[in-house]
Amino acid sequence: MRPILGGLIWVSLAPIFYSAMSASAKLSGAYLNVWQIGAGRFLLGLIVVPVIVRALRISLWGQKRFLLTVRGLCGSFAFLLLVASFQRIPLSVAMVLFYLYPAFTSLFSNWVTCEPTPKAAWPFVCGAFICTTIILWPDQSTGAFNLGHLLAIIASVFCAFTLLLVRRLGRENNIYTLFFYLCLTGTLASLGPLLMHDGPILPTQAVGWIGVGAVAIFSIGAQLTINQALVHIPAPKVSVMMTAEVPLVASFGVVYLGEPLGWRLVVGALIVFGCGIGLNLLSPKSPAN
Numbered sequence: 232m233r234p235i236l237g238g239l240i241w242v243s244l245a246p247i248f249y250s251a252m253s254a255s256a257k258l259s260g261a262y263l264n265v266w267q268i269g270a271g272r273f274l275l276g277l278i279v280v281p282v283i284v285r286a287l288r289i290s291l292w293g294q295k296r297f298l299l300t301v302r303g304l305c306g307s308f309a310f311l312l313l314v315a316s317f318q319r320i321p322l323s324v325a326m327v328l329f330y331l332y333p334a335f336t337s338l339f340s341n342w343v344t345c346e347p348t349p350k351a352a353w354p355f356v357c358g359a360f361i362c363t364t365i366i367l368w369p370d371q372s373t374g375a376f377n378l379g380h381l382l383a384i385i386a387s388v389f390c391a392f393t394l395l396l397v398r399r400l401g402r403e404n405n406i407y408t409l410f411f412y413l414c415l416t417g418t419l420a421s422l423g424p425l426l427m428h429d430g431p432i433l434p435t436q437a438v439g440w441i442g443v444g445a446v447a448i449f450s451i452g453a454q455l456t457i458n459q460a461l462v463h464i465p466a467p468k469v470s471v472m473m474t475a476e477v478p479l480v481a482s483f484g485v486v487y488l489g490e491p492l493g494w495r496l497v498v499g500a501l502i503v504f505g506c507g508i509g510l511n512l513l514s515p516k517s518p519a520n
Contacts, residue, residue, distance in 0.1 A: 242460035242472045248453035250479040252446055253317075253326065257488070259442030260318040263434055266425035269311045271443030272450045273417030279451060280411045293408035295400060302396035302409065303416030305389045311420065312386035319379025321491065322484035327366060327500045328383035330477050333510040334359040335391035343395040352513050359506040366499035406458045474507055 252272075259268055284291045293299055316325045334356045337348040348356075363384075367376050397409060425432055434440045457473070481500065484490040 241456050245453060245457040245460055246473050246475040246479060248449050248456055249473070249476045250483070252449035252453055253313075253322070253476070253480050254483050255442060255445040255449055256314045257317045257322045257484070259439065259446060260314070262436055262439035262442060264425075264428065264430065265311055265315045265318070266421045266428060267432075267434060267439070268314050268443060268446055269307070269417060269421035270425055272310065272447045273307065273414045273421060275447035276410060276414035276451055276454070277418050280407055280414060284407050284411070287407075289405055289407065291408060291411060293400075293404040293412070295403065298396060298400055299404065299408065299412040300416060302393060302400060303412035303414075304420065305396065306393040306413045307417035307420045309386045309389035309393055310417065312382045312389065316379045316383040316386065319377065320383070322488060323481035323490050323492070323500075324366065324496065325379065325383045326477055326480045326484075327496070327503055328363065328380060329387050329390065330474065330503060330507055331359055331363060331384065331387040332390040332394065333507040335388050336394055337510055339391055339395060343392065344399050349513055352510055355506040355509040355513075359503050359510075362499045362502040362506070365495050366503075410454055410458075474504060474511070477504055 256268055263271075281291060313325065313329055316328075337352050337356050341347045367380060400409060434443060460472075477500065485492045
């Protein structure tokens with residue numbers, strides 16, 4: 232009973248940390264560029280993970296390093312693109328579009344992990360994409376489809392590849408190795424453009440330092456809590472619980488940031504949300520017959 236209770240605590244904290252990270256990234260966009268936010272998030276993890284690994288006396292570099300690097304790049308791009316979308320469209324819209332990743336995961340599952348998507352999943356996949364059209368259909372409150380919407384959708388695609396590669400690589404690597412490669416590639420992907428950027432490399436205001444610190448700390452908290460949750464609770468159930476991030480972040484955007492809340496966003500979000508839960512509940516090993 233205690234392991235299950237512990238798992239419930241961890242899985243309840245994970246979407247809260249992820250929501251706090253997304254909200255911090257949105258608020259930091261007024262003072263920081265995408266590369267500063269990314270560098271802050273990944274650099275702190277790059278410092279912390281080797282210390283944890285050394286204390287636990289486990290392997291850091293892992294197996295299949297090329298795929299680990301690819302996984303890290305996919306996760307890094309997903310985060311950077313999502314942050315970029317936050318700076319262009321409402322936070323609530325960006326998060327709903329980002330949570331298309333269960334549908335993209337189903338599309339690419341057979342190719343990446345050799346796990347065919349069951350036929351029962353396809354209505355959920357189609358439903359998620361159809362209802363995205365409802366959200367993106369331009370009106371006075373949402374405006375026309377723009378780069379921010381596209382960036383959120385591409386971030387969702389990269390997130391899907393990240394999750395599939397985690398599933399494939401997790402059989403031979405520990406969670407800290409996976410997180411280390413994410414931080415390593417993310418730091419490099421952020422520092423390169425940051426150093427070539429014409430603006431300042433470091434935050435110029437105290438609020439900027441607070442913002443990048445919040446993103447980094449909430450990121451580590453999110454990673455550790457979801458990993459601990461997966462130790463005690465099956466992955467499909469954890470995935471369902473993680474969808475709580477959508478209403479949490481959307482509520483923050485509407486209530487605190489005053490973002491518009493049209494009926495199409497509500498209806499589309501609820502259906503995308505439901506389709507994501509349905510896909511997560513379906514076993515990836517179900518036969519496709």
